[in-house]
Amino acid sequence: MKIHRAEEIWLIIGIAIIVISMAITGYQAFALGMAPPSGMEHIDPQKVDDTAPFNNPGVFQTGENEYEVVMTLQIFSFTPNKIEIPAGSEVTFTMTSKDVVHGFQVAGTNINAMVVPGYVQTITQKFDELGEYLVLCNEYCGAGHQLMATTIIVK
Amino acid sequence: MATITKETVPSQSTVKEKIHGMLGVNRQDAKLSLVLISIAFIAFLLGGILGLVQGLNRAGLFELPSWLNYYQVLTGHGVLLVLVFSTTFTIGYFYAAFSHTLGGLLPKVRKMGWAGLGLMVIGVVFVATTIIMGDASVMYTFYPPMQASPWFYVGLVFLVLGIWLYAFGAFINVAHWRKNHRGEHLPLLAYFGVGVFVLLFIGSFGVTAEVLYIIPWAFGWIDTINVMLTRTLFWSFGHTLVNIWYLAAVSSWYVAIPKLIGGKVFNDSLARLVVILSVVLNITGGFHHQIIDPGINEGIKFMHVFMSLSIGFPSMMTAFAMFATFERTGRKKGAKGLLGWVKVLPWGDVRFLAPMIAMISFIPAGAGGIAQTNNQLDQVVHNTMWIVGHFHLTLGVSVVVSFCGIVYWLVPHLSKRVLTPKMNKLGVIQTLIWTLGMIFMAGSMHIVGLAGSPRRTSYTTYGDNATALGWDPYLFFLAIGGTLLIIGCVLMFYIVFHLMFKAPKGETAFPIAEQEEGAHATPYWTERWTVWIILMLAIVAMAYVIPLVDMIFNAPPGSPPFRTW
Numbered sequence: 005m006k007i008h009r010a011e012e013i014w015l016i017i018g019i020a021i022i023v024i025s026m027a028i029t030g031y032q033a034f035a036l037g038m039a040p041p042s043g044m045e046h047i048d049p050q051k052v053d054d055t056a057p058f059n060n061p062g063v064f065q066t067g068e069n070e071y072e073v074v075m076t077l078q079i080f081s082f083t084p085n086k087i088e089i090p091a092g093s094e095v096t097f098t099m100t101s102k103d104v105v106h107g108f109q110v111a112g113t114n115i116n117a118m119v120v121p122g123y124v125q126t127i128t129q130k131f132d133e134l135g136e137y138l139v140l141c142n143e144y145c146g147a148g149h150q151l152m153a154t155t156i157i158v159k
Numbered sequence: 160m161a162t163i164t165k166e167t168v169p170s171q172s173t174v175k176e177k178i179h180g181m182l183g184v185n186r187q188d189a190k191l192s193l194v195l196i197s198i199a200f201i202a203f204l205l206g207g208i209l210g211l212v213q214g215l216n217r218a219g220l221f222e223l224p225s226w227l228n229y230y231q232v233l234t235g236h237g238v239l240l241v242l243v244f245s246t247t248f249t250i251g252y253f254y255a256a257f258s259h260t261l262g263g264l265l266p267k268v269r270k271m272g273w274a275g276l277g278l279m280v281i282g283v284v285f286v287a288t289t290i291i292m293g294d295a296s297v298m299y300t301f302y303p304p305m306q307a308s309p310w311f312y313v314g315l316v317f318l319v320l321g322i323w324l325y326a327f328g329a330f331i332n333v334a335h336w337r338k339n340h341r342g343e344h345l346p347l348l349a350y351f352g353v354g355v356f357v358l359l360f361i362g363s364f365g366v367t368a369e370v371l372y373i374i375p376w377a378f379g380w381i382d383t384i385n386v387m388l389t390r391t392l393f394w395s396f397g398h399t400l401v402n403i404w405y406l407a408a409v410s411s412w413y414v415a416i417p418k419l420i421g422g423k424v425f426n427d428s429l430a431r432l433v434v435i436l437s438v439v440l441n442i443t444g445g446f447h448h449q450i451i452d453p454g455i456n457e458g459i460k461f462m463h464v465f466m467s468l469s470i471g472f473p474s475m476m477t478a479f480a481m482f483a484t485f486e487r488t489g490r491k492k493g494a495k496g497l498l499g500w501v502k503v504l505p506w507g508d509v510r511f512l513a514p515m516i517a518m519i520s521f522i523p524a525g526a527g528g529i530a531q532t533n534n535q536l537d538q539v540v541h542n543t544m545w546i547v548g549h550f551h552l553t554l555g556v557s558v559v560v561s562f563c564g565i566v567y568w569l570v571p572h573l574s575k576r577v578l579t580p581k582m583n584k585l586g587v588i589q590t591l592i593w594t595l596g597m598i599f600m601a602g603s604m605h606i607v608g609l610a611g612s613p614r615r616t617s618y619t620t621y622g623d624n625a626t627a628l629g630w631d632p633y634l635f636f637l638a639i640g641g642t643l644l645i646i647g648c649v650l651m652f653y654i655v656f657h658l659m660f661k662a663p664k665g666e667t668a669f670p671i672a673e674q675e676e677g678a679h680a681t682p683y684w685t686e687r688w689t690v691w692i693i694l695m696l697a698i699v700a701m702a703y704v705i706p707l708v709d710m711i712f713n714a715p716p717g718s719p720p721f722r723t724w
């Protein structure tokens with residue numbers, strides 16, 4: 005099997021792209037803490053309303069400039085609906101689904117997570133810019149999927 | 160590289176086979192392939208019409224009547240195009256290729272082919288009926304705990320059984336050929352076929368297990384289901400499937416195109432290595448559909464970045480081989496200068512133009528794929544319209560336009576007719592309209608997806624939300640693209656059936672490029688399929704055993720069924 009010199013160079017470039025991709029992704033994930041949302045905690049999807057903290061969804065201050073939003077997703081809404089937080093705060097969303105698979109996406113940010121029944125999913129984001137953010141479900145969840153949205157107001 | 164045990168020149172075949180080769184595909188085999196290709200393009204037309212409905216709806220231009228639901232339409236679109244069209248075309252194409260290159264299908268295999276078709280038709284009838292009745296608006300991914308009618312899943316079982324029968328037929332035919340041609344290399348196109356059927360067969364294990372698990376739940380015999388397990392099993396198959404179509408398209412780039420432009424196979428050994436790598440590295444890519452899922456830890460997700468990216472390597476080998484073939488052929492025709500060879504290529508010949516456009520489109524499509532496989536970048540675009548733009552480039556252009564390119568010689572070859580200059584011209588127009596439509600549609604899908612517009616969502620402004628209203632101009636371009644596409648779709652439908660029943664009678668050759676004179680012999684280890692399959696299973700085990708065991712033995716309480724549409 006003979007490989008041309010030019011092809012060798014080309015394939016080395018290919019390997020380099022793969023290696024560099026891995027390095028950047030690994031660095032961001034493990035050194036900068038930017039790994040994708042991977043909630044490992046379990047919950048009984050049929051008992052969400054009776055299980056802490058989801059028996060009391062809402063926005064909670066957890067520190068200076070730190071908030072936790074405990075949220076349930078169900079067809080076709082987010083609870084709590086309408087979230088307000090002060091600018092500059094770091095918000096952790098702790099979420100689970102009461103029925104089918106939903107998606108949690110905040111347009112214009114990197115917040116994007118699948119919310120699967122049986123799991124507690126978390127994602128953290130700092131909100132610096134003032135304004136109204138559109139929160140929407142990005143996984144098809146049924147006839148009213150296109151209505152499943154809310155807003156986060158940063159003021 | 161590995162030890163070379165025995166070297167032979169692949170094209171050593173007996174005189175008897177040369178005659179067969181000239182005669183082309185056996186008549187009885189041709190009928191099977193023509194029926195499969197007909198079904199493919201009927202599905203293509205129907206799927207295209209549903210696609211237009213979606214495109215117009217999403218742009219806010221068309222409100223669906225009350226008896227038709229957007230998600231029902233989208234389920235139909237996905238099933239028709241990504242399951243029915245691509246499967247039937249690929250099988251029809253490779254069965255013709257086996258018949259042509261291996262000296263006809265064995266009578267037993269031909270029978271299996273018809274039986275496989277029967278099973279697939281039964282499957283499609285079940286699936287289509289449940290979708291039309293509104294009992295299965297669950298998308299082609301049918302994620303539990305959404306639950307369709309049990310007959311939807313039963314239909315899927317029939318579809319899979321049909322595919323398996325075709326895979327067994329392929330293996331039997333190839334084994335028979337090898338028994339009679341000891342020490343010879345399988346013809347390159349048949350070699351691609353083996354890769355495709357190995358992937359179709361082994362790649363469908365995951366989804367088969369999934370469906371067999373869902374069926375008792377769908378009939379109500381078990382109460383709850385393990386959601387993450389089903390998702391993971393699904394994607395081990397879903398991802399493999401799209402790569403199978405790509406591999407089928409690539410086979411025509413390697414084997415037919417050099418012949419059509421008057422060139423030779425660039426490098427037989429490297430082509431076979433591409434097939435091996437595509438088979439070995441494929442199935443594990445499925446995890447990149449679950450990058451932002453819970454229940455899979457960050458370490459495993461990181462390992463899977465590598466698993467997904469590695470498939471880029473054979474793609475780069477293909478890119479090199481293609482452009483090297485063009486350059487070499489061009490120079491032989493007297494082209495000068497760095498890019499002189501570009502001009503001497505037969506741009507006006509649709510049999511070349513179509514696959515060439517397919518290849519070029521794979522450059523941005525592949526680059527986009529490499530980017531979005533990296534975990535944090537995926538998080539930006541996951542489940543947005545960006546992804547829909549991505550696979551309309553990879554599937555809708557690279558694969559579909561390659562398949563259309565195959566049609567222009569395969570259908571007349573099978574129907575004993577010829578491609579007239581007039582049809583060729585119509586083909587060129589079709590190719591350009593389709594490409595332009597996809598540029599509009601996939602282009603705006605990418606942009607609007609980056610802006611946050613979600614996939615699988617009917618027209619909505621989320622209560623006149625300013626962000627959502629900002630997407631409308633792009634969605635309008637999406638609809639323009641969709642309109643061009645439906646014109647291309649109808650044209651292609653006409654062309655296929657014209658070539659099948661109306662074009663002037665005559666002989667059309669099955670284009671199979673030969674090797675360069677004095678080419679290096681292909682090492683015989685490329686024929687060791689057991690080794691490649693073991694290697695593939697080892698990689699699948701590496702990727703899947705830990706997460707699957709964890710999902711099964713460390714599962715949260717299961718989910719009851721929901722019907723939310």
Ligand code: HEM
Binds near residue numbers: 211234245
């Ligand atoms: C007339 C041509 C076509 C048009 C106008 C069209 C349009 C669309 C649109 C607008 C969507 C996205 C809908 C949404 O997410 O809300 C979509 C989804 C999709 N399209 Fe197409 N498409 C066309 C051809 C094709 C072809 C040729 C293929 C593949 C061979 C294809 C495969 C798919 C798949 C797999 C989906 C995703 C379905 C899902 O999310 O479950 N489409 N198409």
Ligand SMILES: [Cu+2]
Binds near residue numbers: 145
């Ligand atoms: Cu939803």
Ligand SMILES: [Cu+2]
Binds near residue numbers: 397399
């Ligand atoms: Cu994939």
